[in-house]
Amino acid sequence: xxxxxxxxxxxxxxxxxxxxxxxxVMLDADLARLYGVAxxxxxxxxxxNTSRFPSDFMFQLSPKELHSxxxxxxxxxxxxxxxxxxxxxxxxxxxxxxxxxxxxxxxVQVNVAIMxxxxxxxxxxxxxxxxxxxxxxxxxxxDARFRTVFETIRQMLETPIPAKKPIGFHARxxxxxxxxxxxxxxxxSTK
Numbered sequence: 001x002x003x004x005x006x007x008x009x010x011x012x013x014x015x016x017x018x019x020x021x022x023x024x025v026m027l028d029a030d031l032a033r034l035y036g037v038a039x040x041x042x043x044x045x046x047x048x049n050t051s052r053f054p055s056d057f058m059f060q061l062s063p064k065e066l067h068s069x070x071x072x073x074x075x076x077x078x079x080x081x082x083x084x085x086x087x088x089x090x091x092x093x094x095x096x097x098x099x100x101x102x103x104x105x106x107x108v109q110v111n112v113a114i115m116x117x118x119x120x121x122x123x124x125x126x127x128x129x130x131x132x133x134x135x136x137x138x139x140x141x142x143d144a145r146f147r148t149v150f151e152t153i154r155q156m157l158e159t160p161i162p163a164k165k166p167i168g169f170h171a172r173x174x175x176x177x178x179x180x181x182x183x184x185x186x187x188x189s190t191k
Contacts, residue, residue, distance in 0.1 A: 007110075008114075017118070020069070027087045028043055035107050043088065045101045058088055060086055060087070063086060095111065096115065
């Protein structure tokens with residue numbers, strides 16, 4: 001767990017952001033660790049202020065979503081310790097609302113770091129989208145030019161090349177074993 005005065009590194013935050021139900025979210029346990037509070041206390045604070053967390057700010061994961069995130073080993077049977085409830089997921093807006101609910105200087109610092117990470121992720125996704133569009137445009141532009149080249153190459157590969165007849169005079173040697181193993185030479189011309 002990071003110290004109380006340290007700002008959380010963006011790399012640590014970006015590892016805790018998941019894509020669920022078409023939104024980038026962070027789980028309650030991860031947020032609680034970043035804020036330096038118990039998950040139970042974070043969820044209590046949220047439940048005391050439910051009007052601040054509509055369904056597009058926070059939702060509880062389904063067991064299937066939990067399984068697909070790979071957290072099945074993080075849950076345990078009741079009475080065995082560990083997590084007993086399906087976690088809550090907070091969208092970017094829900095995370096922003098958490099700082100007003102938790103009301104600590106640490107929560108404000110962590111929220112600033114988290115918001116910067118969300119912005120950086122959005123910028124990276126925009127950059128990748130622009131690259132994809134440019135590549136698509138290049139493919140469309142050059143496909144028409146190279147289509148004829150590729151069609152010609154394809155035709156050349158598919159068209160069989162006829163066998164050529166040899167040109168000129170060729171001698172064939174024939175060996176016979178008629179008398180005393182001597183070889184008889186016969187000269188034939190090919191037409």
